[in-house]
Amino acid sequence: MRSRVRGGTAAAVLGALLVAGCGDDGAGTASRAGRADAAAHPVTVTDCKGAETTFRRSPEKIVTSNAAALELLLRLGVGDKVIGTGFPPGKGTFPAGLDAQAQQVKVLSKTVIPKEKLLGSGADLYIDTFSAMKMGGGTGDAPTEKEFEAAGIEHIYLKSTACAARRSSPMTDLSAVEDDITALGKVTGTEDRAEKLVRGMRKKVDAVQKAVGSTPERERPTYFFFDYDAGTKQPTAVCDKQVGNAVINQAGARNIFADCDGAFKKVGWEDVISRNPEWIQLAVRNRGSEAADEKAFDEARKWLETNPATKGLTAVKKDRFLRIHSERTTIAGVTNADTVEKIAATLHPGKVD
Template sequence: MKKYLTSFGIVGAVFILAACSSNEQATDSSTKASTTMNSQDEKQTKYPLSLSVLDNDGKNHEQTFEKEPERVVTNNLSSTELLLALGLKEKIVGIMQPDNQVTGTYAKEVDSLPVVGDKMTVSKEKIAEKNPDVVIGRAMAFTDDAIGSIASYNDLGIQTYLQEASNMKDKPQLTTIIEDVRHLGEIFNKQVTAETYAKQLEKRLATVEKQVSEKKGTEELTLLPIVAFDSTKSTFSIFNISESIQSSMLRELNVKPAIEGKSASPSLETIIQTNPDIILYVTADRNKAMDETAVDSIKGEALLQEVKAIKNDRVYTVAYDDFMDYGTRLFDTMEMLSTKLYGNK
């Protein structure tokens, strides 16, 4: 049996925000002349703005924004969608090629954005050709071996913002995504819009927490996320999420990873031995042929019939971008699982 383990560090559909007041973008001359600022003006970003960002090695870098950024490159889908949710499409001058065909609220907008290159091969120089004021996205990508380090961009006069939710060194919580929303709102002078969105996310989280607290059992459930199940060979990959933001999302549901740590044998024996309460099958475009029959094959595997997830019909499916990224799609996945686990009790 072929055995391999895929380890990842996190994704969530975003909702259209109500348009913010025109006061967020500008104030009339009489307001500018006034010494007493109204509540809307108080939420305007004051530049220069300095923020500290944490790289994947745990080192902080101060980034200073002299004014509102006008040109942005993003390196992953969740950062792109966060900017779209804040009404910043016109500022996005480049994105990385998405891993999968994009679905959801912002699919058409993402498809219309210019692609700089593939995240595995694109160079810092190619990104710099877009003349961005800031590069935003997944922390792990900001190295000299990938898209370029924070320092190397700063040397070019380009600022960075690394999604805090993507940095495993900082042990991100699900609420870290909400903090990313607020930080981006501050950077781009969209604080009113960002705060509205952040409060929507907080409300969604509180709703799930209430549902779980009322209906959960005394013991934590266990979940095993797997991908690329080949029914002809019984081979697959196990996602290790024990130190990632996905683990934080599961804790909100009184669920923990069935496998802790960084290694495990992705075999039928592992499924039997861990005996998870839930199997979460993660689909991806590159595994489309296998994905079509995967769940039925898992449920029908004779050796797995005594596994709790099979016996209790708790084998669920989720798209890769909705589970293994670092944005608000994770809230959709949390709500889906909450409904599956606790909605009908």
């Protein structure tokens, strides 16, 4: 196992970590932030392979691979340290309190950040949401770890999403997401804020679990996450090691593709038909306005209702649709708990408010 100590920069692989020290109150003033940082560090964290890295202070210039890590940093109150991002959030896609700040972050790429631009960004920390998900496609080679090191950039991951391929068991709860938030709080000296976010998530999910968590598997409604934006020619299944599987499970439902090993997988409509879901989530990406969102949801529904292969599904015939943005389900974040609540309240009326 590799072990490194970096004194000039800071980073963390977000989740399943080893931590030394304890934080202060992370209150936001310069003096308090400084005390929190000093108290929280040094911090030792691990990556997807278990390699350890120790950091003596928190990062000052952060680049995020996409909007997921960016939103977490904004919620922790360190958005001023983010100097760039890939896959930027569209205007209006973040909550009102975060959106204006998010729009001020420099966009290094609308998709995967090119290698040269990332290495030359001046960052001391790059938070990678993808890793083994291989989101780069044809956008060019990702930097090697030696190249990151030469540029003075720590390369770390949101483990709840990036390390899916290395999980030995299905993701059935949100503990990995909570670990990501806790770890990021440790690294940035905002432990109290991170703990508050995690407590809020747990309060919501625990209430749902108290109401429907004991429902036997065979009695749980079957559920299909219809990723409309991923294309309709061949549906994309949310598999057992994806955050969405945990969200669906915690809501007291059965993911019809929970037997699929991995994060995402292209399947056939015949597979969906044979499993005949009782409920379907119309999962579309946030368009930035309520009107645009509703139009996209309507399009997804109309496609299911008019397509010969899907119009006979139980969920379609019984008008059992949920309109929930895909990001709130399959991208790790605080809103995963809100999605658990919404799904549970819809599928289990009278048991969950």
